[in-house]
Amino acid sequence: MTAAETEPAPAKVNLFLHVTGRRADGYHLLDSLAVFGPAADTLEAAPARSLTLSVEGPFGAALADEADNLVLRAARALAGAAGDPPPGAALRLVKRLPVASGIGGGSADAAAALRLLDRLWGLGSGPDRLARLAATLGADVPVCVRSGPARMGGVGGDLSPAPALPECGLLLANPGAALATPAVFRARTGAFSAPAALPERWPDAAAMARDLGRLGNDLEAPAIALCPPVGEALAALRALPGCLLARMSGSGATCFGLFADAAAARRAAALLPSAWWNAAGGLYGGGA
Numbered sequence: 001m002t003a004a005e006t007e008p009a010p011a012k013v014n015l016f017l018h019v020t021g022r023r024a025d026g027y028h029l030l031d032s033l034a035v036f037g038p039a040a041d042t043l044e045a046a047p048a049r050s051l052t053l054s055v056e057g058p059f060g061a062a063l064a065d066e067a068d069n070l071v072l073r074a075a076r077a078l079a080g081a082a083g084d085p086p087p088g089a090a091l092r093l094v095k096r097l098p099v100a101s102g103i104g105g106g107s108a109d110a111a112a113a114l115r116l117l118d119r120l121w122g123l124g125s126g127p128d129r130l131a132r133l134a135a136t137l138g139a140d141v142p143v144c145v146r147s148g149p150a151r152m153g154g155v156g157g158d159l160s161p162a163p164a165l166p167e168c169g170l171l172l173a174n175p176g177a178a179l180a181t182p183a184v185f186r187a188r189t190g191a192f193s194a195p196a197a198l199p200e201r202w203p204d205a206a207a208m209a210r211d212l213g214r215l216g217n218d219l220e221a222p223a224i225a226l227c228p229p230v231g232e233a234l235a236a237l238r239a240l241p242g243c244l245l246a247r248m249s250g251s252g253a254t255c256f257g258l259f260a261d262a263a264a265a266r267r268a269a270a271l272l273p274s275a276w277w278n279a280a281g282g283l284y285g286g287g288a
């Protein structure tokens with residue numbers, strides 16, 4: 001391999017998220033359905049002697065001061081397992097997803113680094129080994145390695161199959177706010193939720209929205225308390241023509257609207273406040 005290779009790091013969207021308990025180490029037990037799309041960072045890797053990372057793109061500046069980017073931690077973890085001397089790579093991350101925003105961001109980038117460098121270095125680790133490495137990097141990294149619809153259990157890394165998903169569209173909206181995940185989990189109060197009962201398949205987006213509407217994101221209320229613009233984003237999405245369901249993803253502040261198809265999501269995007277970040281389209285790697 002001589003030329004640079006590129007790997008997408010698509011946004012992770014939690015269609016519902018139940019907090020079902022808390023471990024002795026403070027991590028929370030979750031039940032969630034993750035899908036991917038409709039926006040992505042991209043990671044590029046070219047052969048090099050040592051490991052380097054440059055960050056650019058609309059949200060690149062937000063990572064400029066980060067001494068230990070999760071991409072480099074992922075690369076080092078994989079290089080450490082690759083032998084001595086550890087292989088190198090010149091990495092270039094184009095950051096198009098808002099940071100600290102509940103849609104995977106850093107976890108998606110770290111997962112893309114594992115997939116890309118495993119290829120570049122010819123390691124052939126296989127999904128199980130990559131998933132184990134991913135779990136050491138963060139609770140969301142294993143599902144991001146898969147980058148396709150999956151049910152998340154445990155603290156996020158116990159993956160099982162998602163119901164068969166229909167064609168649908170997603171509109172992501174971020175009102176320009178960043179939320180720290182630990183703070184949102186700490187602000188959650190009250191009883192834990194039960195795990196959800198999901199069908200094996202949904203015939204269409206409306207049926208999926210009806211079932212998902214009976215579930216929730218248990219981090220939504222604490223996120224709104226910490227960051228009221230999340231509530232404004234939800235209200236704006238809910239009011240859009242064709243929006244079947246509006247909900248926050250992960251620990252926020254990004255919210256999503258579910259639509260019948262990608263075209264409906266794109267039409268609705270034009271009606272959101274122009275100061276907000278948004279992205280619209282279909283699901284990545286799944287959906288009929």
Ligand code: C5P
Pocket residue numbers: 026027028029030137138139140154155156181182185
């Ligand atoms: O695993 P990750 O580094 O992404 O998690 C960030 C923080 O979010 C954790 O330190 C913890 O405070 C919180 N968290 C949690 N339960 C989870 C996932 C994350 O409490 N299942």
